[in-house]
Amino acid sequence: MTVFILVAGAFTGPYVWRDTAAHLAAGGAEVRTVALTGLGERANGPAEAVDLETHVADVLAVIDQVVAQGGGDIVLVGHDYGIHPVLGAADRRAAAVARIVHLDSGMPRDGVPALAAVPDQRLREELAEGGGGRTGAELPPPARDGWARWGSTAGLSEAALDGLTALAAPQPLGTLLQPLRLTGAVAEVPVTGVLCTGNGPGIELVQLMVDMGEPALQALVGPRVTLFELPTGHWPMLSRPAELAGVLAEAAAGGGHQLTAPGIDGPPPHLRPFLLDVPGRPRERTGNTDLYLPEGPGPHPAVVFVHGGPVPVDARPTPRDWPTLTGYARYVAGRGAASAVLDHRLHAVTDYGRAAEDVADAVERVRADPRVDGDRVALWFFSGGGPLTADWLAAPPPWLRCLALNYPVLAPLPSWGVTDGRFRPVRAVARAGRLPIVLVRAGLEMPEIAATVEEFLAAAARGGADVEVVDVPAGRHGFETLDRTAGSREAVHRAVTAVLERLERGSPTTR
Known part of the structure; x- marks a missing residue:
């Protein structure tokens, strides 16, 4: 059996996965959603004590629980910020993880904090300088009209946007500022990227950047990495839950598009x-x-x-x-x-x-x-x-x-x-x-x-x-x-x- 462990992004919690999880379960998979400390259902406690390592430990606890219960093929899914604790945990349990799915997320590297992946350039600068409208050790969640600073809201219904706003929690700043630490073990785990084309580049544009020699993207070339597209914005679990569940199931089975190395079929x-x-x-x-x-x-x-x-x-x-x-x-x-x-x-x-x-x-x-x-x-x-x-x-x-x-x-x-x-x-x-x-x-x-x-x-x-x-x-x-x-x-x-x-x-x- 495939066991999906779903980790939500900034300001959000397990509730965003409700519909996608239901579709995955209906297809015969086991689904676990991770409640990250300080967010969602675990929003109590001092924010000063919460950092990226706290969230890595949250994901590790779920992985270890699945393994202890006899488990199955674990597929870790990280959306947005969630890919950072996913990678941190997978690096320490690489042998237990069958696949990692980057859901409309970046490609974090060792020593780089999640702040580097915040899409809004001005907000990155404000946070790096200690501002950004923070309260204590927390970054307030976006207002209803502010989610676009964190990703395209294309495809979200008015009700979904209302719900996203109502249930959002402040993001502990330590989770964004603490560098990710990787030993390199995670590099052996198969990877799937799900590209939401309403928010960023699709597969064709990524291939174009690979052909041009973009160094950061060369790691995407090879049989270990597959890609899918979804024609929606940054929150596909809310805008396209059934389609997302289908893609995750295909990813778990090793499906998806593979990029080609520059020059493999002649000049790029x-x-x-x-x-x-x-x-x-x-x-x-x-x-x-x-x-x-x-x-x-x-x-x-x-x-x-x-x-x-x-x-x-x-x-x-x-x-x-x-x-x-x-x-x-x-x-x-x-x-x-x-x-x-x-x-x-x-x-x-x-x-x-x-x-x-x-x-x-x-x-x-x-x-x-x-x-x-x-x-x-x-x-x-x-x-x-x-x-x-x-x-x-x-x-x-x-x-x-x-x-x-x-x-x-x-x-x-x-x-x-x-x-x-x-x-x-x-x-x-x-x-x-x-x-x-x-x-x-x-x-x-x-x-x-x-x-x-x-x-x-x-x-x-x-x-x-x-x-x-x-x-x-x-x-x-x-x-x-x-x-x-x-x-x-x-x-x-x-x-x-x-x-x-x-x-x-x-x-x-x-x-």
Whole structure:
């Protein structure tokens, strides 16, 4: 028999598992829910004495009880903060645990406190500085409208949100501030991750980050790790209890998707050849920027290409050598406009500020080149570079003739925990005025990214923005190196033509 031991996240207790536990039990499994000290049914006692080790001991006690009673195949499920005591306990009872399930949770490491996994960046900083609205040694639970700071509430009914708020308990601060201690034994236990795509990345995006060489994610590659998706927010046990129970049962049986190692089937997708056979072209490399010039003396209009991300700091080659960006740059230069491709420092979701500085500096260098017409410039952003468009949309300069976007992320994903309102194109587009926008939309886009695109287009329509959508119905995210089809090639031609035509028009601020 499978024995599920369920550990809830911050501010919550065993009550959140009621419906999921009932479905698991109906399927023949045994279910135990852990009441963590200071939370839920065990909310009495001095909070000062409660830390992460207290909660590790709570989970250990349930594991030992199951083993003493003859047990079964123990599957430990940790939601949100709950994964920290789960891992701490599994590390000490690795031989007794058949599988660990990370339920919309991070990948905690030895020596790192749970505070590092708190999604809200500002709250992390406040807590690290000893603030955060704490009372004594406790962090008050969120108000009804404050749960989104801890994860997406997508899928929760009004009644479920009311119940979550009514039963929430203060979180002892020691549970968030005490570092997790692991010996390494837990690394041998099979793992399943359940990704809630209403709150963060799905499997496709995780694979993309693995392909780019993200070091923290390489541990997910291999037969020991499987993944599932649930199309809901951060509390699937409340929004999709039956579906969650089904996924947990499949996970216990060893099911799920396995990621592939970079390069196992040839080059990773972002390093495969560009879909057009574009002739080679010389480039001039200055600092972090490569310039491709067309024939003739100029000055030429220019297109500046801005890569997405986050890109691991040690990724090689760097984005300005990626086939998609060099392919577009050579193609545009062959059609009479200068092209620039730059590397910027978007290595984490907290880096948008310094990446924006890098882009602005590179744009000014390109505009200052005497072979470039600094009054006719287009900016073209890709993928996770989408949030960098917000500054340009909010206050378009007169020399900016067009802003283009390919399969962009146009609002921070909930799991990013970004509280800064600056990098939100879905809001900034209302101030774009007459700036022409060309948006290349992948028909097979990842749902979490597609939702931001649709939100952006709706906001653009309300504000009367000038948006041309180039659809690639059978195209995937990064279709230029993934989908070498006639439809994809036509989309590239259409998008480049649309941008170049707008470079030839008068300034949008004077029309």
